[in-house]
Amino acid sequence: MNFLLTNDDGIDAEGLRALERAFAPLGKLYVIAPDQHLSGCSHTVTTDRPLDLVEHNKNQYSLTGTPADCVRVAIKHLQLPIDWVISGINHGGNLGVDVFMSGTVAAVREGVMHGIPGIAISHFRNGAVPFHWENAEKAVNRLGSELINKPIDRQSFWNINLPDSEHLKADTTYELAPLEPEPLPVSYEQRDGRLHYVWGNYVNRPRQPETDVGVCFGGKISLSLVNLQTKNASIP
Template sequence: MAPIQYFQLCQPSPSNVPDILVTNDDGIHAAGLRALLKGLEGLATVSVVAPSQERSAAAQSLTVRHPIFCEQISEREWAIEGTPADAMMVALHRLFPKPPDLVISGINKGPNLGENVFYSGTVGAATEAVINHVPAIAISLAHRGNGFIYDHAARFARRLADLILQEGLPSGVLLNVNVPLEWNGGVRLTRQSGKLTRTVLQEGADPRGRIYYWLTEEPVAEPPDPESDYAAVFAGHISMTPIELERTHEPSLSCLSHWTGLLEAKVSQPRPL
């Protein structure tokens, strides 16, 4: 296995203070993002580039059919009329002369566990940062319902950010962090679990008789893998899952190798004139 390559941190600013870029998918005015900013005070120069409104479940989608509008709302905050990944593209390719030392996406209102990471705009923004060679974490408050309190998630984000600024992250890897509402103080490095919810489409009709659907989820009565992100959060621990950009399934390269010969076309050679 090739040795792990670590990100090289950007050259420090004249004040020797690192730069952190914050984004999310709940919108620039979301309570989780505001709590994160408060938690990061004094650690770094913090800038915000985030969607102007909620764009949950946007995954890593990009806007390609219409312009992406950008509005500066304070000295170091920009609201983007687009997706979380759009926000990263605008930030990293237009707004900043040099890459930040770290991107933090969150704090998300709700969990991003298991296969739901493929739908998450929070994780999508962090993924876009890593694609652009900037270390990134996605952090979520793993809670549903009412009573979202972000304080301990924000404090943990600060401690984690400080550690990453000192030690770096493996290149091509983002860290997906889920913080339970009632944290017991434990922290676990975990695997991404399978989907422990079932998709449900609730059907209805509007006053004109047009059929519509509400997309919801129901929990599955299935115990999680004890080393998984779900298991850690259910037990009251913070879950940290390293997610790799490289999605090639290496064993399949070997076990499916005979398919190429079966599927290759027999192309006849053209006859000379």
């Protein structure tokens, strides 16, 4: 099985290295990741400037573009024989409606648009507690090997959020959970005549216990099936 690995934290991110170690036993790896940190870039694609594609090692590239660009280049330019797009392991959670702003998730969504299934993987961090990449690698290997052998609707993808390092073990259980609909509270403050985003208290964000935020914050791995299909709405 052939996997395209990418992320939005950049080609040198520790989470990407952990993802490589997790999926290496499962098949052949192709890595194309942004040459810089692009967290929160959502589904931005580059059409107004050239892109530089640099091969660092065999089947490992960096791109001066976004995560969605990386997937497009892999499919349309390099024409790689990809069976799954795997994005992450993100340095921080991508929970609830945050998936619509996440570059990590956008890479997988881009793959699904081209008929390739995918898994987006993130590691929630509680405050300044370091990430636990070794346990993340083991948990992702275990869960990834299960998911790639499950049938999945061609309009859907998996979104995984690992809990914080205090709760994450190699054998931490997962729970299927819908996306939390309540957004992260945001605010701004004015300084020197300009508006500055005020980073909210992520761990105190609104949540219901059965949603992905509630599950992940409760110490389990949250697993959400996200569908791209929209249903026709009747006009009153």
